[in-house]
Amino acid sequence: MMYPPEYLVMIPGPTNVPYRVMQAMLAPIINHRSDDFRVLHRSLQEKLKHVFQTENDVVVLTSSGTGAVEASVVNLVRKGDKVLIPVNGEFSERLARMIELAGGEAIKVKAPYGSIPSYEQVKEAYENNKNIKALYVVYNETSTGTRITWLDRVKDMLARDDSYFVVDAVSNLGGDDLPVDRWGVDICVTASQKCLAAPPGVAPLSLSKRAVKFMKDNPPNTLYLNLPRYLKYYEENAETPFTPALSLYFALHEALTIIEEEGLDARIKRHKECAKVFYDSLAKMGFEHFAEPSCRSHTVIALKYPDGLEDKRFRSTLANEFKVLVAGGFGELKGKVWRIGCMGEVNGYHVKRTLSSITSTLEMLNAKVKATTTPSLN
Known part of the structure; x- marks a missing residue:
């Protein structure tokens, strides 16, 4: 097999x-x-x-x-x-x-x-x-x-x-x-x-x-x-x-x-910290968050596609070239939104690898991307 x-x-x-x-x-x-x-x-x-x-x-x-x-x-x-x-x-x-x-x-x-x-x-x-x-x-x-x-x-x-x-x-x-x-x-x-x-x-x-x-x-x-x-x-x-x-x-x-x-409180804190880094870093790259700031999830990061960036091509390049899987939107949001799961054992390694792979994917696709530094995470 x-x-x-x-x-x-x-x-x-x-x-x-x-x-x-x-x-x-x-x-x-x-x-x-x-x-x-x-x-x-x-x-x-x-x-x-x-x-x-x-x-x-x-x-x-x-x-x-x-x-x-x-x-x-x-x-x-x-x-x-x-x-x-x-x-x-x-x-x-x-x-x-x-x-x-x-x-x-x-x-x-x-x-x-x-x-x-x-x-x-x-x-x-x-x-x-x-x-x-x-x-x-x-x-x-x-x-x-x-x-x-x-x-x-x-x-x-x-x-x-x-x-x-x-x-x-x-x-x-x-x-x-x-x-x-x-x-x-x-x-x-x-x-x-x-x-x-x-x-x-x-x-x-x-x-x-x-x-x-x-x-x-x-x-x-x-x-x-x-x-x-x-x-x-x-x-x-x-x-x-x-x-x-x-x-x-x-x-x-x-x-x-x-x-x-790990401790339940520490686990919840880790999820929130990783989510904040995703939100801050992706915004600096030029992505617009789908959810309003007052009600954003700590475990699912939803983002809008900028003009010229096609859903399937972006996610397939990220998966095939960098072995990082992110999700698209579904229902009425299909093709308009993509999502990152920030959950489970997510930690600094997951965040940094995901962000660096997204940056490289955007460069490969000749999409506009702003350089950003990922904050330190454990």
Whole structure:
């Protein structure tokens, strides 16, 4: 079999995976109905609670992040439920569609791509609509490189209807501030292949006690994504109801161990510092940032193409000549925007190699580029 060359993967997920984590997948296969698995499972739960900053239950699905987001919807939203959702990109549009497919009424608070709905706009929509079942928020909109900046203010607002607070943190948990319990988040969703720096295929969710009670009292119409079923198996035997992706469990466990060794606060600080260097350096090169300064993501850098620089040629040259992968835009932003994933194990080496490769690519393509010096990073 022919394997592709090793790239520096600077897309918004999957991202670079540390060697230790890749090696962990070589552990022997074990019986998922055994004491060996139960030890792994319990340890994984505790490490995930640390990253979520929660004492709540955590469920781990063998799925993409999208599968876990859909699980949050089908387990909570029922026909006729009103669900408030800020919409400012492809992933929040997709989440609103999931809510509608589940029979809910998605009350959208829209903002132009590259910006976010303000807290005041969301609060006004909440006050103008009675009996809101839940507020769903895509914390970090991967398609536009924006992040919602007011999540710490939501808890008190939702007290009127005792509404649920659900956060899609697929592309920034572990790389941005998100104290689940302190911010009153009922369901928080993430995925292994982003800031956690593990291979794709595993998606954890944290569930508050009141969210769990609702799901148990109102069982969802699904089998594989039935979250109370997972909790039942966890409580009875520390097992999963279906066969888990064992190798990915071992990998995620090792990735979470690395996070503990670094320290969660230090990890979040590193993501922010690397993002700042990307933003500052690319602006000096002459690139215009897509996201507004007040709501720029710490984990996904989105940039506009200047006139004369063609998307496919730029990204393919960067990949073929320098083995650095960046992402294009999609949906209505296809060909207009390109994106850098600043997540996972990203550090000074990744930033400097990416920036120097971009500079060389622009020179090869005879594009205008300004010389810039990358600040010192560890």
